[in-house]
Amino acid sequence: MWSMDSRVYEQTLMFLTISIFFMMMSSYKLLKEEESSQSRTGFHFFRTRISNPKYSNNWKFVFIGLRYIQAVVLLFLFYVGVKKINTLQNLGYMSFFIVYTAYEWIYRKTAKLLILFISYFILGQYIFSFAYTKF
Amino acid sequence: MLNSYQWFGLIPTLNDLDDPFNFAGKTSMYWKLKPEKYDWAVLIMMSILDTVNQMFSNQREGEVDKLQEECTKSFKKNYKRLTYYMQRVQNIVKGLIIYALMVFMVFIHKDLETNIINWIFFSLNMINLALIIRGTSTMNDIKQSLKIVNIIKVYSLTVLILIILFISLIGELPKVDIPDSLDQKFARAYPKIYGSLDLIGLRSNEITYGGDIFKNKDIADKKLSARFVGYTEFFLISIYLSYHFTSLLRQKEADSNFTEQDYKKLFEWNKEIQDQDNSKDSA
Numbered sequence: 029m030w031s032m033d034s035r036v037y038e039q040t041l042m043f044l045t046i047s048i049f050f051m052m053m054s055s056y057k058l059l060k061e062e063e064s065s066q067s068r069t070g071f072h073f074f075r076t077r078i079s080n081p082k083y084s085n086n087w088k089f090v091f092i093g094l095r096y097i098q099a100v101v102l103l104f105l106f107y108v109g110v111k112k113i114n115t116l117q118n119l120g121y122m123s124f125f126i127v128y129t130a131y132e133w134i135y136r137k138t139a140k141l142l143i144l145f146i147s148y149f150i151l152g153q154y155i156f157s158f159a160y161t162k163f
Numbered sequence: 164m165l166n167s168y169q170w171f172g173l174i175p176t177l178n179d180l181d182d183p184f185n186f187a188g189k190t191s192m193y194w195k196l197k198p199e200k201y202d203w204a205v206l207i208m209m210s211i212l213d214t215v216n217q218m219f220s221n222q223r224e225g226e227v228d229k230l231q232e233e234c235t236k237s238f239k240k241n242y243k244r245l246t247y248y249m250q251r252v253q254n255i256v257k258g259l260i261i262y263a264l265m266v267f268m269v270f271i272h273k274d275l276e277t278n279i280i281n282w283i284f285f286s287l288n289m290i291n292l293a294l295i296i297r298g299t300s301t302m303n304d305i306k307q308s309l310k311i312v313n314i315i316k317v318y319s320l321t322v323l324i325l326i327i328l329f330i331s332l333i334g335e336l337p338k339v340d341i342p343d344s345l346d347q348k349f350a351r352a353y354p355k356i357y358g359s360l361d362l363i364g365l366r367s368n369e370i371t372y373g374g375d376i377f378k379n380k381d382i383a384d385k386k387l388s389a390r391f392v393g394y395t396e397f398f399l400i401s402i403y404l405s406y407h408f409t410s411l412l413r414q415k416e417a418d419s420n421f422t423e424q425d426y427k428k429l430f431e432w433n434k435e436i437q438d439q440d441n442s443k444d445s446a
Contacts (some may be wrong), residue, residue, distance in 0.1 A: 034351075062168045069220040070217075071219075071226075071227075073375050074218075074230070075230060078230055078233055078234055078237075079233065085237065085238075085241060088234035088237055088238065091230065091231070091234060092231060092234055094215050094218075094219075095219060095227070095231065097215065098212055098216070101205075101208050101209065101212055104204075104205070105205065105209070106395075108201050108205070110388050110391065111384075111388070111393055112384050112388075113330070113384065113387050113388050113391055114170070114330060114334075114335055114383075114384060114387060115169070115170055115172060116170055116171050116172050116331065117172040119327050119330060121205075121274065121329060122323075122327070122391065122395070123327060125395070126320070126323060126395060126398060129399060130320075130399070131311065131404055134220065135216075136216060136220040137220065139209070139212065139213050139216045140213060142205075142209050143206065143209045143210060143213060146202055146205050146209065147206065148172075149172040149173075149202055150202050150203070150206065152172060152173045152175060153172070153174065153175060153184075153199075156173040156174065157184045158170070159185070160174075160184055
């Protein structure tokens with residue numbers, strides 16, 4: 029493992045990581061504009077393959093599979109969450125599972141919330157590990 | 164204190180509280196934290212899914228459904244025999260699954276404790292089962308079943324939200340050793356309601372009667388999981404049943420709207436076609 033004894037390097041690296049995280053938020057708007065054109069390209073890719081009979085039928089299976097693939101991930105969340113419900117993280121997983129399984133349109137509009145929710149725990153543990161000194 | 168941090172997810176939940184970040188013996192401040200693999204797995208999967216989701220949600224209304232319909236038509240055309248057998252199996256399964264789900268809804272109660280919330284669930288499920296067993300399928304009967312199923316749907320969702328709020332704010336186990344906790348404040352403000360939480364169904368009966376739940380935290384977690392899974396199953400099954408009864412009702416309504424005049428129109432249309440064919444032949 030890379031050993032760093034200098035606190036200056038340690039803290040520089042920490043601030044770099046945190047500043048990159050906050051820069052991610054400001055770049056969200058740019059990403060949003062890109063997403064729209066990318067999704068049109070992706071959809072066009074499938075439309076060509078589904079409408080044209082010279083392409084394999086497997087593309088149709090892939091298209092339908094992708095449309096409902098979130099069910100597999102939501103079941104995974106349920107499996108992870110149900111083991112030990114009594115934590116904020118697992119309660120959140122359960123709530124997402126219930127709402128997103130029941131109402132697909134909410135999932136389609138707010139799927140990014142789940143990414144933010146998980147990021148909170150990963151980032152929270154990371155920042156909290158710096159403050160924790162009892163070792 | 165560390166327990167609270169762990170509950171809020173600021174400490175990895177899989178490690179011991181003595182060394183929650185696995186720091187012992189490590190010299191570097193950086194690169195010490197070992198991330199939890201499930202968190203990263205969910206993050207990566209959801210990021211990939213978000214890209215897929217954009218593809219479906221950014222399209223014009225009905226465009227995705229149209230393309231899916233095209234796929235289904237193509238399957239039917241290319242795999243006629245397979246589609247035929249799948250349709251037959253689907254019809255048989257659809258007929259049986261309603262009864263299977265109803266029995267399953269009653270069967271779930273075996274893992275649930277006796278309290279007011281579960282008693283209401285049991286009553287609603289029994290009424291629903293009785294309506295299905297009756298075997299009649301007039302419009303009024305379907306409307307009755309639909310009403311009960313919708314009540315179960317709304318009720319189970321309300322109970323699930325209530326339990327999530329209760330665990331988040333007050334907690335599954337009493338916090339007798341923390342006098343400033345919301346649990347103890349609630350106990351002081353409303354002692355009668357607090358004493359009846361097991362009767363209402365927000366806490367396990369074993370908490371009141373001092374069962375094994377206090378000796379082993381895993382038992383408390385298992386009890387809570389069983390309760391939560393049960394209510395989730397009620398909710399999801401009721402959504403499916405609500406969809407089933409709604410489509411059945413629409414079908415019945417369409418059948419009842421088909422009057423004598425519509426039958427006449429069919430025969431007139433048939434006669435017109437025959438006349439056209441005869442005139443073509445004579446020409």
